Amino acid sequence: MPPVVVAVVVAVVLVAVAVAALRVLRRGDLGSEADKATYATLNRASQAAPALREGLTEDAAESAARHLHALLGSEGFAITDTDRVLATDGAVAEGLGMDAVATVLASGRAAVTRDVGALGHVAVVAPLVVEDRVVGALVAVTDDATANLVRATTEVARWVSSQLELAELDASRARLAEAEVRALRAQISPHFIYNALTAIASYVRTDPEHARELLLEFADFTRYSFRRHGDFTTLAEELRSIDRYLTLERARFGDRLQVTVRVAPEVLPVAVPYLCLQPIVENAVRHGLEGKAGPGHITILAEDAGSECLITVEDDGIGADPEQIRLAMTGEGDSDSIGVGNVDERMRTVFGDEYGLVVETGPGLGTKVSMRVPKFTPGVHA
Incomplete structure (x- = not known):
């Protein structure tokens, strides 16, 4: 033993x-x-x-x-x-x-x-x-x-x-969790920062007030993304950060990016792993909608299901090969897909193997990512 x-x-x-x-x-x-x-x-x-x-x-x-x-x-x-x-x-x-x-x-x-x-x-x-x-x-x-x-x-x-x-x-679990979050930040941040600052720069001369508002959103988003304390946050805080992210992406995509968010008030205080939704939403934008001609739609739902919270992020983008998603979930895919595997691993570590991500996708069919989060788990609190 x-x-x-x-x-x-x-x-x-x-x-x-x-x-x-x-x-x-x-x-x-x-x-x-x-x-x-x-x-x-x-x-x-x-x-x-x-x-x-x-x-x-x-x-x-x-x-x-x-x-x-x-x-x-x-x-x-x-x-x-x-x-x-x-x-x-x-x-x-x-x-x-x-x-x-x-x-x-x-x-x-x-x-x-x-x-x-x-x-x-x-x-x-x-x-x-x-x-x-x-x-x-x-x-x-x-x-x-x-x-x-x-x-x-x-x-x-x-x-x-x-x-x-x-x-x-x-101590080793804490180091592993911190390393996973650092890896996630390293994967998300350079791509997003470049695009966000480029979009903000485009408004500096034409609409300086809007550029200022976007800079404030960018500051709030990065402050949340790079915070140094706590493995968990509330669903409300995670969704607030995602809203800032999508505001910045709308500055780049314009009317091409359409978003629907429906959240049951009862699940807003639920504790979730820090940065568990942001990578999924960013994947929907980067891998689902960027390569799609015309407008794209992202739907974010958080529903009350008794002792659990059900969360789905769905896009009508270009979809993906299920085998590529499987490789990303097992850590065998390329570094560009680290986000979904990182989140899946952390969800299973915190809540158990039955709480891993469920990904439904196919070429040309869009992508739907679902997760279940227990409302109460010993040792898990925001």
Whole structure:
């Protein structure tokens, strides 16, 4: 089983057991000493977990140290990375040096180090491992290293490692999401900026007031497109940005570009991935209508469907070969088609595989792109 899966399973099991223990406590059924000890252990673990999910930093180690120390019940406790002691708890652990953990960091196996500190204490040291990399160590400082303490230190180190794995997974997801948005911006922006500024320039002498209005729309659009915070936005904000985009494109196309927008008020507050509609609308303009003789029509619909919001973007343009769309969705197409595959991947990552894009098209038949967005998803908010 992959390390990340193991980490997730461990975390889920701990949460489930903790919830069950809490329910028992509320009923007043923790009569035995074993029940009380179990609840106390789970409670300590749950208090340490949030800090550890931030990664192996000094702040996280200091926040979690006293809870982890209480789990072990040793005279002293310390947590290190591969370079330094990040936090200690208990007077006997103060002044602990990295020499006490050097062997464990090198071997990746738990060990007992004797004659630690001025009073000659014993250190039980267990490695912290993330994806087969030793990233630090957990240290229980004691007068006597019993077999039970060695086992306990090893198990707590494994649990801490699982939390650090989850922290790294969260960080990698965040980096991936940011990289995907950066790639999307890089694909959209140069083409659009060139066309928008060219269109604005055409009005500078003939209609300077209109040129000024278009420049303000352009500024608002780029401010939204290049913002640096948040993976999600509301459908209302996304549609507002699309309206600015279409205003600028109308300056270029004139009466050739016709747009119909129908949105149910109930779905305006729904949280959607940032820049999930803009690439689809831009594809409709660039790949659907630019190559079409005469006027073209884009229809944007957002409908209320109970627990979901149904969104469609349809154009009556030149259409496309379904095989080309399939390649774009799987990342095998050319870079000019990165938008639709990017959005499809992010939708599936956030909401699940059943929420990918549905594209209906054919040469000369126009294109219709549909997506379903759950109104409420844990962890998703604008």
